[in-house]
Amino acid sequence: MTLPACPTHRMPRPSLLLWIGLLLLTMPQLLPAQGADYQLGPGDKLRITVFAEPYLSGEYIVSANGSVSMPLIEPVEVGGRTVQEAEDLVEQGLRAGFIGDPDVAIEVLDYRxxxxxxxxxxxxxxxxxxxxxxxxxxxxxxxxxxxxxxxxxxxxxxxxxxxxxxxxxxxxxxxxxxxxxxxx
The missing domain is CATH 3.10.560.10 (Outer membrane lipoprotein wza domain like)
Structure with missing residues (x-):
C-alpha cells in the first residue's frame, strides 16, 4: 500500500549553498586563463609536451634571439608570442612531415x-x-x-x-x- 502524496512533504530543493558551490566549480572554465596574455621572451624556461611522443617532450629555454630548438624541426620563433601561439607554431613545425596530427602543450616553468x-x-x-x-x-x-x-x-x-x-x-x-x- 502506498501513502498519498502530502503537499507539505515535497522533495527538498537543493540549497543555495550547493548552487553556489556548483557555480564556483565551473567558474575556471568561464574565466580566461591567468597569464594568457603573457608574451614569451629570452630566458623563459618552458616545458613542452608533445603527447604520444615522449622523446620530443622536455624542458627548453627560449634563446637570446627568441627561439626554441627542438629535435626534428627548425628553431621555432616564440619570442613575443603567447603560450597558445607558441603551441600552434610547434604543432605546425611538427606537422610539416614528421607527425601527422601533433598535440602540443607548453607550460612556463621559470619566467624571466x-x-x-x-x-x-x-x-x-x-x-x-x-x-x-x-x-x-x-x-x-x-x-x-x-x-x-x-x-x-x-x-x-x-x-x-x-x-x-x-x-x-x-x-x-x-x-x-x-x-x-x-x-x-
Whole structure:
C-alpha cells in the first residue's frame, strides 16, 4: 500500500549553498586563463609536451634571439608570442612531415626575472612570480630603506617609463623597478 502524496512533504530543493558551490566549480572554465596574455621572451624556461611522443617532450629555454630548438624541426620563433601561439607554431613545425596530427602543450616553468633598484634593502634581479605587484616586488627585495620615497616608484618597461606607479601596479618579467630616494 502506498501513502498519498502530502503537499507539505515535497522533495527538498537543493540549497543555495550547493548552487553556489556548483557555480564556483565551473567558474575556471568561464574565466580566461591567468597569464594568457603573457608574451614569451629570452630566458623563459618552458616545458613542452608533445603527447604520444615522449622523446620530443622536455624542458627548453627560449634563446637570446627568441627561439626554441627542438629535435626534428627548425628553431621555432616564440619570442613575443603567447603560450597558445607558441603551441600552434610547434604543432605546425611538427606537422610539416614528421607527425601527422601533433598535440602540443607548453607550460612556463621559470619566467624571466624582474629587476629592482634604488631604496630597497636588497636591490637586484629576482625571479618573476605570476600576478606580482610593485609592493610584492619590494617585499621580495627586503622592503623599503629608511630613505625610500614610497610614493615615487618608477617602472621601466619595453623602453617606456611609468612614473609614480601605485603599490598595486602589476610587475612583468624584464621590468626595472626604481624606488626613488626622499630628500627630507
Amino acid at each position: 626575472p624582474f629587476f629592482i633598484i634604488g631604496e630597497v634593502k636588497n636591490p637586484g634581479s629576482y625571479p618573476y612570480v605570476a600576478d606580482m605587484s610593485v609592493l610584492h616586488a619590494v617585499a621580495i627585495a627586503g622592503g623599503f630603506t629608511a630613505r625610500a620615497a614610497k610614493q615615487k616608484i618608477e617602472i621601466q618597461r619595453d623602453g617606456d617609463v611609468l612614473r609614480s606607479v601605485a603599490n598595486t601596479t602589476p610587475v612583468l618579467p624584464d621590468d626595472i623597478i626604481t624606488v626613488k630616494q626622499r630628500f627630507f
